[in-house]
Amino acid sequence: xxxxVSLRVGWFLAxxxxxxxxxxxTALIVFIMTLTFLNLVVVSGLLVGLISGSFKQFREGYxxxxxITSAVxxxxxxxxPRLLGFLENHPEVDGFSARYSVGAQVxxxxxxxxxxxxxxxxxxxxxxxxxxxREEAVTGFSRFVAYGENLRDGEEGYILIGxxxxxxxxxxxxxxxxxxxxxxxxxxxxxxRVSIARQNGDSVGKDFIVKGIVKSxxxxxxxxxxxxxxxxxxxxPVNQEQFQEIAVRTDYAYAPTLVREIKNFTGxxxxxxxxxxxxxxxFLRDIETTMTVLGNALSxxxxxxxxxxxxxxxxxxxxxxxKFIGIMxxxxxxxRAIQFSYILQALFYGVAGSLIGLVLTFGVLKPxxxxxPIDFPFSDGILVATPEGAAVRxxxxxxxxxAAGYIPAKLIVRKNTLDSILGR
Amino acid sequence: xxxxxxxxxxxxxxxxxxxxxxxLDLEIKTGEFAAVIGPSGAGKSTLLYQLSFLDDPTSGEVYxxxxxxxHLDQQEKTLLRLQKLGYVFQDYALLPELxxxxxxxxxxxxxxxxxxxxxxxxxxxxSRLDLSDKNHNLPxxxxxxxxxRVSIARAIAHDPxxxxxxxxxxxLDSESARPVMEAFRDLHREGxxxxxxxxxxxxxxxxxxxxxLKDGVIIDDGPWKPHARxxx
Numbered sequence: 001x002x003x004x005v006s007l008r009v010g011w012f013l014a015x016x017x018x019x020x021x022x023x024x025x026t027a028l029i030v031f032i033m034t035l036t037f038l039n040l041v042v043v044s045g046l047l048v049g050l051i052s053g054s055f056k057q058f059r060e061g062y063x064x065x066x067x068i069t070s071a072v073x074x075x076x077x078x079x080x081p082r083l084l085g086f087l088e089n090h091p092e093v094d095g096f097s098a099r100y101s102v103g104a105q106v107x108x109x110x111x112x113x114x115x116x117x118x119x120x121x122x123x124x125x126x127x128x129x130x131x132x133x134r135e136e137a138v139t140g141f142s143r144f145v146a147y148g149e150n151l152r153d154g155e156e157g158y159i160l161i162g163x164x165x166x167x168x169x170x171x172x173x174x175x176x177x178x179x180x181x182x183x184x185x186x187x188x189x190x191x192x193r194v195s196i197a198r199q200n201g202d203s204v205g206k207d208f209i210v211k212g213i214v215k216s217x218x219x220x221x222x223x224x225x226x227x228x229x230x231x232x233x234x235x236x237p238v239n240q241e242q243f244q245e246i247a248v249r250t251d252y253a254y255a256p257t258l259v260r261e262i263k264n265f266t267g268x269x270x271x272x273x274x275x276x277x278x279x280x281x282x283f284l285r286d287i288e289t290t291m292t293v294l295g296n297a298l299s300x301x302x303x304x305x306x307x308x309x310x311x312x313x314x315x316x317x318x319x320x321x322x323k324f325i326g327i328m329x330x331x332x333x334x335x336r337a338i339q340f341s342y343i344l345q346a347l348f349y350g351v352a353g354s355l356i357g358l359v360l361t362f363g364v365l366k367p368x369x370x371x372x373p374i375d376f377p378f379s380d381g382i383l384v385a386t387p388e389g390a391a392v393r394x395x396x397x398x399x400x401x402x403a404a405g406y407i408p409a410k411l412i413v414r415k416n417t418l419d420s421i422l423g424r
Numbered sequence: 425x426x427x428x429x430x431x432x433x434x435x436x437x438x439x440x441x442x443x444x445x446x447x448l449d450l451e452i453k454t455g456e457f458a459a460v461i462g463p464s465g466a467g468k469s470t471l472l473y474q475l476s477f478l479d480d481p482t483s484g485e486v487y488x489x490x491x492x493x494x495h496l497d498q499q500e501k502t503l504l505r506l507q508k509l510g511y512v513f514q515d516y517a518l519l520p521e522l523x524x525x526x527x528x529x530x531x532x533x534x535x536x537x538x539x540x541x542x543x544x545x546x547x548x549x550x551s552r553l554d555l556s557d558k559n560h561n562l563p564x565x566x567x568x569x570x571x572x573r574v575s576i577a578r579a580i581a582h583d584p585x586x587x588x589x590x591x592x593x594x595x596l597d598s599e600s601a602r603p604v605m606e607a608f609r610d611l612h613r614e615g616x617x618x619x620x621x622x623x624x625x626x627x628x629x630x631x632x633x634x635x636x637l638k639d640g641v642i643i644d645d646g647p648w649k650p651h652a653r654x655x656x
Contacts, residue, residue, distance in 0.1 A: 005536045012526075012533060013519075020521040020562070327517040330478055331578065332506025333534050334499075417498075418479045421513070 009333065010340025017341065018348055026349075032309050033353020033401075034360070039302035040393045041361050044295025045385045049369070051288040054217065054379030059276040061139050062220045064096070064247035065255040067279045068262065069272045076242035078270040084241065086265050087248060092258060094249040097138040100129035100232045101244035106161070106225060107193040108183040121184050123165050127194060127225045128245075129232025138249050141214075144221055148188035148212030151228055159192065159208035160226040163215040171377060188212060194225065196235065206235060217379055299393070306397065307404040310346050315408035318342060322412055326420025329413075339409045346405025347398060354394045361385050425617055426475055426586055427451040431484035433470050433640075444470045445481070446640040452586070452619055457612040459631035459648075460621045466637040468621040469590055475619060476509055476588045477501040489585070506534055510579030512589040516571040518563040518578075524550060525559040528578045535582060549581035550574070553607050569600025576607055580616065587611065589620040593627050605630045 018026065059065065068083070070076050077083065080098065087096045104127035107120060132153045135141040142150040147169075151158055163169035167182040186192060188210055195205040208227065216222045227235075250258050255275040262273050318325065328338055366383050374381035418424075433445040444467045452458055452475075460468045473479035475486060477493065486493050488508065496504065505511070518527045528546035533539065550556055553573040563571055572592055579587055589608065593601035601624075609630045612618055622628050629648055636644035 002536060005534065009530070009533050012530070012539075013521075016526065017521045324517070324519055327513065328519070328530075329502060330505065330511055330513075330517075331531050332502055332504075332509075333530065334502060337534060418473055421478070421517075 003336070006334050006337040007340055009337040010344055013337070013341035014344035014348065018345055029309070029313050029349045030352045030356065033306065033349050033397075034356045035353075036302050036306035036309075037354050037357030037393070037397060038360065038365075040299045040397060041357065041385055041390055042365060042383065043298050043302070044292070045361075045383045045389075046369075046374070046381060047291040047295040047298075048288060049384040050374070050376055050379055050381040051284060051291055052384045053373055053376075053382045054284065055277070055280055055288075056382065057216070057218050057380060058220075058280060059252075061144065061216055061218045062247065063276045063279055064138055064249045065252050065276055066248040066250060066258050066262070067274055067276060068246040068248065069274075070244050071269055071271050074271075076244055077246065079266060080241045080243045080246075083246070083262070083266055083271070084243075086262070087246070090258070090261075092250050092254050094251075095134070095137045096246055096248045097131060097134040098229075098241070098243040099135075099245040099247070100229055100236070100238070100242075101126050101224075102196055102232070102236065103127070104225060105195045106165070106183065107195070108186040108190070121186075123181050123183050125162070125165055125223055125225060127196065127227065127232065129227055129229035131229050138247050144214040144216045145212040146215035148210065150212060151226065153228065154230055155228055156231050157208060158211035158227070159194065160212045160214050161186065161192075161210055162222040162224045162226075163213050164219070164222040165225070166213065169213055169215065186210060194227075194235075198236070204235070217377075303396065303400050307400045310349060310401050310404035311408055313349070314342050314346055314405045315411070317345070318408050318412035322415065322420050323423055325412055326415075326417050326422075329417040330421055335413045338413050339406065342409030343402060343405045346401045350398045350401035354397055358390060358394075361390065362387075425452055425454045425456075425489060426619075427487040428471075428475060429485045429487070431471075431474055431486070432482045433467070433474060433479070434482045444640050445474065447484070448640065448642060450475075450635065450642065450645075452617065454585075454617055455612075455615050456633055457608070457616075457618045457631045458620070458633040458635055459628040460619065460635045460637060461623065461625070461628050462637035462643075464623070465639075467640040468623075468637055470640075471637065472588055472590050472619065472621050476511060476586075477505055478511075506531060507582075508585040510582070510584035510587040512572070512575050512579050512587065512592045514591040514594045516563070516568070516575045516595075518571055518574055520563055523560045523562050524555060524566065524574045524577075527563070527574055528581050531578065532582050545581050546577070549577040552580075552610075553577050554603075567600065568596050569603055572596060572600070572604050573607060576604070576611075580611060586617045586619060589618065591621055591623065593622065593624060598626075601627065 068077055084098060087093050103124065105122055105124050107122045109121040130141065132151055145160065146163065151160060164172060165183055166186050167173045167184045168187060170182050172180060173182060190210045191207055192210060193205050193207050195203050197203050214221055214226065248258065259273050259275055325338055329335060362385065366385055369383040428448060428450045431445050431448040432443065435442045435444060448471065460471060462468050474481045488504065493504070522530065525543060525546045528549055529542040532542035532545055547556065547559060550559060553576055555570060555573055555577065558566060558570060566574065593604055596604060605627050608618055608620065620631060628634055632647060634644070634646065634648050635642055
């Protein structure tokens with residue numbers, strides 16, 4: 001019999017069976033399918049989102065879309081002024097922030113000498129000189145100042161300290177890690193002494209007032225000291241623009257092209273030029289992969305549960321209507337048309353569940369988690385859900401639903417017609 | 425039209441073997457209205473199942489319009505039932521999710537007719553059975569007699585060669601059964617070939633030919649006789 005006719009009759013039957021069957025049962029099955037869809041998309045999306053959230057923060061708060069740092073074995077980015085000129089005039093560059101960065105020691109207690117066998121209240125970390133206005137434009141730096149105030153352009157004698165360097169604020173303070181020294185009794189308003197080593201081997205020191213504490217889940221912010229770039233230049237001292245980092249803001253999709261263009265302009269040995277994704281440490285990538293695998297594993301369980309649910313629903317539906325299936329065959333309805341009707345019903349549950357799931361995911365959950373990220377110690381967890389990813393999961397869900405609808409329908413429909421009619 | 429030759433139907437095997445039809449020969453001619461009667465266990469329904477291809481005989485042959493059917497597979501038999509046969513079941517057997525007109529239109533949709541045409545023909549069939557005002561009623565909204573008449577409408581809407589009816593009044597009270605039997609009589613008058621199984625003499629009287637069955641054998645075959653009894 002014609003396949004199209006069977007399909008049409010299957011559709012005719014399915015439509016009416018859905019329309020006129022119990023509303024409560026239909027709602028329950030669609031609800032289960034919606035939960036399955038959410039399990040497929042949201043659970044794995046949140047797991048991946050824990051790491052992706054940290055990538056996003058790294059990009060937005062520190063690296064920009066392209067990060068240029070000193071090449072391996074070099075102290076600074078070569079031809080920095082020329083490179084800055086290139087970036088200044090590039091039409092796709094929305095902004096950039098060039099930073100000086102140098103290793104420094106910060107001493108927290110200036111009044112009392114340490115007692116015998118007592119280590120000085122001192123910590124070593126990167127001291128970064130920033131152009132306040134540019135940094136604000138590229139990373140919105142002021143939002144990281146959790147206590148005290150941000151630096152002002154050209155301001156001298158003031159320093160910002162990363163929260164993970166101060167015992168009072170560090171999340172590692174109670175970890176008792178051997179060798180980890182944190183600044184004690186240092187807070188906003190404290191005086192600290194910063195020492196840096198010059199190239200000739202001499203050490204130079206200067207006292208600063210702590211103007212603020214910067215707090216972020218990006219280590220490059222929470223484990224550094226910040227002063228203005230003009231002050232750091234004088235402090236070092238350097239006579240020309242010899243930067244250690246340049247964070248460049250551009251379109252995320254354009255970043256790989258910009259990296260190629262910069263490499264062509266400067267030569268690849270002048271600096272390390274990376275997109276933000278390339279700059280992310282590989283262990284974080286490994287965690288992302290692990291989260292993806294974990295998410296997929298959980299999704300697989302959800303799929304199995306969904307397929308069993310649909311199987312049971314369709315099987316019970318078909319078993320209770322076995323007599324009517326027999327009668328349909330008795331009056332000449334092709335078994336294939338009857339199977340189609342059950343498959344289409346299963347597909348309806350899958351499609352309805354997926355559509356509701358889509359609306360919930362992109363209309364409610366994603367905006368919610370974007371606005372209120374999950375507060376994890378190392379990141380602000382977001383929900384990673386893309387239309388492409390959701391489309392793939394819908395396809396998988398529908399395929400599973402299709403199989404789960406087909407098998408029980410086939411089992412019941414192939415039973416002897418007369419036995420079905422007589423209930424034998 | 426339809427002819428059974430040396431029809432045997434057995435159930436079980438060995439000591440448990442039960443022979444329900446024993447070398448039965450029968451021919452139903454075009455336009456006949458035949459009632460198969462007999463006591464319980466005589467093999468009436470079994471005979472109907474073999475003639476209507478709902479079941480396969482153990483041996484013997486059924487010819488439809490002169491063509492042997494034993495070699496047909498289930499798919500071909502389903503197609504044959506769709507195109508040439510109509511079937512009225514004892515318990516109406518309407519699909520509960522379809523309303524009256526949809527139930528009647530279903531076989532015609534399967535035949536490949538467009539929805540509009542199938543519904544037009546279904547409406548015509550329902551009108552013939554005085555149910556034109558019940559088109560959109562679900563089976564649960566119809567009385568037993570009305571449901572059985574919808575079932576008849578479904579069986580005749582596609583103009584089948586033979587209409588089979590398996591105890592069509594068994595679940596109806598006499599008030600509801602009469603219009604059903606009158607419908608069969610009217611269809612017969614219009615030329616419809618009908619084979620009906622019944623155990624009620626009152627309704628067998630509507631047929632022009634009575635086939636009496638006992639222990640799987642035809643014991644009498646001829647016109648209605650007032651003294652004919654259906655049950656021992």
